[in-house]
Amino acid sequence: MSTSGSRRIDEIGNESRRRILDAAEDLFTERGFERTSFAEIAERSGISRGSIPWHFKNKHGLFLAVxxxxxxxxxxxxxxxxxxxxxxxxxxxxxxxxxxxxxxxxxxxxxxxxxxxxxxxxxxxxxxxxxxxxxxxxxxxxxxxxxxxxxxxxxxxxxxxxxxxxxxxxxxxxxxxxxxxxxxxxxxxxxxxxxxxxxxxxxxxxxxxxxx
Missing domain, CATH: 1.10.357 (Tetracycline Repressor; domain 2)
Known part of the structure; x- marks a missing residue:
């Protein structure tokens, strides 16, 4: 894969991570950790639910990142x-x-x-x-x-x-x-x-x- 192609993939990954973090931060603040689900974070961020554990492993990992x-x-x-x-x-x-x-x-x-x-x-x-x-x-x-x-x-x-x-x-x-x-x-x-x-x-x- 070309350097520009790898860079583009990294940019997409970073943007997805940022959107997940933004959505999780808003929902954790609004609803609390226990009452926030991956499905809600996916809907708020516009990123598929399956991508969240790929970036953060689990809900606790996402919470820590936030x-x-x-x-x-x-x-x-x-x-x-x-x-x-x-x-x-x-x-x-x-x-x-x-x-x-x-x-x-x-x-x-x-x-x-x-x-x-x-x-x-x-x-x-x-x-x-x-x-x-x-x-x-x-x-x-x-x-x-x-x-x-x-x-x-x-x-x-x-x-x-x-x-x-x-x-x-x-x-x-x-x-x-x-x-x-x-x-x-x-x-x-x-x-x-x-x-x-x-x-x-x-x-x-x-x-x-x-x-x-």
């Missing part, structure tokens, strides 16, 4: 390495929530919490990348007089607390949107966490961290 793609969008390098202010970081988080990826990522939480498999690993990596980006931002502002080991533990604890607060607010907004002003709560968190960052490196007890 989650990986959504997390890749959320973990773009510019989102996890450069945060000029906490307010900017909070706004980036709000933008991510508004684009719809976050709903799908939260949908994977149940499986991630009850599994030690690939989805669990992806979820761990997703949160770790968010924390590490914030820790790098804090480290860039660390006073020269701060003791490195102690400062690193405090920065990690701050990143855990800030990340957890943002996602906790978002979860409340998903569950009870009529009673949660998401944007206002996110702005308040950024303002409160950013009031006096120098206190982070003051001489105070360091919280224990079993993961360190």
């Amino acid at each position: 989650i990986e793609r959504a997390m890749d969008r959320a973990m773009a390098p510019e989102r996890r390495t450069s945060f000029p202010t906490l307010a900017d970081l909070a706004e980036e988080f709000s933008a991510w929530v508004r684009n719809g990826d976050s709903t799908l990522v939260f949908m994977a939480l149940t499986e991630a919490m009850h599994s030690s498999g690939a989805v669990h690993g992806q979820y761990q990596e997703f949160f770790a990348q968010h924390r590490h980006g914030l820790e790098r931002w804090l480290r860039a502002q660390r006073p020269a007089s701060a003791e490195a080991g102690t400062a690193a533990k405090r920065e990690h604890a701050f990143a855990v607390a800030f990340t957890g607060t943002l996602f906790g607010i978002h979860l409340q907004a998903l569950v009870d949107p009529d009673n949660v002003d998401f944007e206002e709560a996110i702005r308040l968190v950024a303002a409160e966490f950013g009031k006096d960052l120098r206190a982070l490196w003051d001489d105070a007890p360091v919280p224990s961290d079993p993961g360190q």
Whole structure:
């Protein structure tokens, strides 16, 4: 087969894969993993049902591919390495929530919490990348007089607390949107966490961290 013919087959395969992923992402978000069938994904994507396992082996493989793609969008390098202010970081988080990826990522939480498999690993990596980006931002502002080991533990604890607060607010907004002003709560968190960052490196007890 000619090089151009092989390239065309690859392009068709990539397009089919993209259409399947787009359809599965929409249906998983709308209906949930358990209530979505290959037949529905095939109808929504316009790709034959038999092509889905050819690309993804099984439903779990498709689900993992959908989650990986959504997390890749959320973990773009510019989102996890450069945060000029906490307010900017909070706004980036709000933008991510508004684009719809976050709903799908939260949908994977149940499986991630009850599994030690690939989805669990992806979820761990997703949160770790968010924390590490914030820790790098804090480290860039660390006073020269701060003791490195102690400062690193405090920065990690701050990143855990800030990340957890943002996602906790978002979860409340998903569950009870009529009673949660998401944007206002996110702005308040950024303002409160950013009031006096120098206190982070003051001489105070360091919280224990079993993961360190």
